[in-house]
Amino acid sequence: MEKVCVKYSGILPLLVFAVIFIPSGVLAKKTVDFRNNSCHANTKSQEYIGGIPTDLLTSISLAETGRWNPKKKEMFAWPWTVTWGGKGRYFPTKKSAVNAVAELQYSGVKNIDVGCMQVNLKYHPKAFRDLDEAFDPVSNINYARRFLAGLYKSTGSWIQAAANYHSTNPLLNLNYQTKILEIWRKVSGVSLNNLPTNPSKDPAYRDPKTRLAQMALLNSRFKARLEAERGEKKGNKARRQLEAWRKARTSPNLLAHTAAKKKAKLVQRQKSELKNDSKNFSKKRLEQLAKWRKNRYFFQR
Numbered sequence: 001m002e003k004v005c006v007k008y009s010g011i012l013p014l015l016v017f018a019v020i021f022i023p024s025g026v027l028a029k030k031t032v033d034f035r036n037n038s039c040h041a042n043t044k045s046q047e048y049i050g051g052i053p054t055d056l057l058t059s060i061s062l063a064e065t066g067r068w069n070p071k072k073k074e075m076f077a078w079p080w081t082v083t084w085g086g087k088g089r090y091f092p093t094k095k096s097a098v099n100a101v102a103e104l105q106y107s108g109v110k111n112i113d114v115g116c117m118q119v120n121l122k123y124h125p126k127a128f129r130d131l132d133e134a135f136d137p138v139s140n141i142n143y144a145r146r147f148l149a150g151l152y153k154s155t156g157s158w159i160q161a162a163a164n165y166h167s168t169n170p171l172l173n174l175n176y177q178t179k180i181l182e183i184w185r186k187v188s189g190v191s192l193n194n195l196p197t198n199p200s201k202d203p204a205y206r207d208p209k210t211r212l213a214q215m216a217l218l219n220s221r222f223k224a225r226l227e228a229e230r231g232e233k234k235g236n237k238a239r240r241q242l243e244a245w246r247k248a249r250t251s252p253n254l255l256a257h258t259a260a261k262k263k264a265k266l267v268q269r270q271k272s273e274l275k276n277d278s279k280n281f282s283k284k285r286l287e288q289l290a291k292w293r294k295n296r297y298f299f300q301r
Contacts, residue, residue, distance in 0.1 A: 150224025
């Protein structure tokens with residue numbers, strides 16, 4: 001992926017995406033809205049939900065889609081980032097990003113990274129239901145979190161899991177690991193000694209140049225992808241059930257049926273109350289008559 005050197009938090013240079021896509025020359029005349037920081041908010045929440053080390057998902061999102069804010073002099077992840085052909089493009093809106101990917105897919109391009117966490121649509125074909133969901137920060141980061149957790153499960157190392165997240169090339173992942181460590185240190189504000197950076201105990205990762213390392217990486221990613229997809233299926237099933245329930249609740253047929261059912265129950269209850277009232281009235285009259293007779297007999301004596 002094409003990169004240039006920029007400053008991160010005004011301290012040390014980091015390699016980040018700097019290829020900005022300008023559709024029809026329009027974006028060049030507009031001011032970028034740097035307030036759209038939905039990636040950061042959701043990486044933080046997903047770290048908490050999934051038991052991911054603090055700031056690790058955030059660091060990965062910055063490495064994948066980091067964009068420089070010249071006013072605040074800091075980097076933030078951009079949710080409408082699309083990468084293909086080794087270049088990252090920042091689109092101004094979700095709609096423009098979705099349209100761009102749709103056109104790419106129509107033209108036959110398959111190897112495309114999308115969203116806050118740059119999930120690859122070719123290698124993760126079952127990650128999302130559609131492009132709209134793929135660019136949704138919550139869905140995008142949720143899937144990435146499950147994938148990262150699966151990588152940790154197979155490697156036993158968070159930093160190795162982060163490296164394996166990047167690509168299927170062990171040598172590229174070694175450089176990526178160094179990059180993540182630097183970002184993680186800056187974002188967390190603590191030294192590397194205080195971060196969970198223990199290497200994997202799997203001997204296959206000791207030398208990234210070997211065939212063994214390549215096989216370990218591929219196996220790790222394959223297992224993690226399956227686990228992430230299984231989690232997505234469960235989530236999709238729950239969402240579909242919820243949507244069906246909500247739809248059924250507002251269905252005209254259901255509303256009419258419910259109204260008729262309530263009316264029938266009301267009529268039945270009224271009849272029952274009337275019947276009970278009639279019985280109670282008769283019973284009460286008999287009791288009053290018996291009491292009157294008793295009192296009458298008493299006074300006659």
